[in-house]
């Protein structure tokens with residue numbers, strides 16, 4: 001499952017597809033509410049080793065060079081994708097295209113389908129305008145760094161599937177949004193409240209229905225490992241979880257793991273790449289960390305934080321968006337927020353506010369990660385050195401910079417820098 005898909009669906013769940021703007025950038029709040037925890041801050045859609053590569057751990061000096069250049073590129077692209085995303089939506093808006101989409105869609109009989117028509121056309125136009133850049137960043141760059149495990153057509157097929165899902169599922173928040181805006185001045189409040197059941201539904205169904213569209217989930221093959229994981233789960237009070245491995249190597253050689261589910265649907269998922277490259281003890285620590293998220297209720301806390309941040313974002317939008325509409329109404333060819341043609345403008349506002357607010361959401365996420373790192377130490381009996389090796393491998397295989405610039409970490413990292421995490425577990429006293 002590609003992070004882009006998670007991000008798209010997660011954001012859509014909360015708010016409207018801003019993921020089409022933020023692209024595959026992680027560190028958005030979506031990942032924490034989705035609770036499909038990635039182990040490290042991984043902007044890469046795909047990263048790792050190509051199967052022909054021999055041993056990638058420990059890092060060789062050449063590979064370290066590669067890591068450094070990849071993380072420079074990653075940091076630059078966080079901005080490129082953001083600004084290009086905004087520019088794309090601005091083109092759709094200022095060219096009068098979104099007003100034209102609204103006119104076309106208005107021929108449909110029911111309002112519900114008019115909203116859906118506008119949503120589909122805006123998303124498709126946005127997708128097409130962004131496509132060259134997205135091919136470059138998400139396919140060619142990944143290929144150049146030898147991380148990509150898919151052919152172009154396989155990659156593109158999944159990209160289109162993600163777009164299709166966006167159009168299909170996005171109608172729910174889109175319709176709800178315009179219905180409220182045309183009903184109540186406090187739409188920002190009611191929308192955020194309405195997002196709660198929608199988000200919970202998503203967190204529960206995504207691992208079961210959506211993620212299997214991209215990957216195959218099968219019971220863990222290594223039965224010895226499975227029994228170790230089940231006894232760890234038992235120790236922390238997670239009752240009878242399903243333990244799956246997922247064929248993530250279909251897309252990438254990145255390593256990762258997660259615990260998903262709410263309200264009784266509990267699922268422990270390990271990437272096949274992780275199983276192949278990590279020792280049992282390292283995996284146990286990793287899963288101790290993941291179980292920590294579950295046991296410490298980070299999903300609920302993440303959900304609460306997401307709803308609060310959503311409310312703040314929409315409140316700011318409600319207070320400021322009219323100024324822009326009034327200023328440019330003749331260019332936009334609509335004069336009120338309740339006009340469906342305003343969709344690209346709403347997406348711009350949400351994206352900008354979320355981008356600016358990233359230090360808050362990522363700071364909260366990093367705080368939860370530290371708690372989970374400590375929890376992993378508390379419930380397993382692996383040594384600090386083994387836990388540190390797990391982080392070191394993560395950095396090596398995923399090419400994540402263990403020691404980023406503090407500003408980059410503050411703004412963009414939803415996990416603490418790996419160097420800090422290694423020091424933390426080495427010095428941890430149980």
Ligand SMILES: [Zn+2]
Nearest residue numbers: 037038369372
């Ligand atoms: Zn975590």
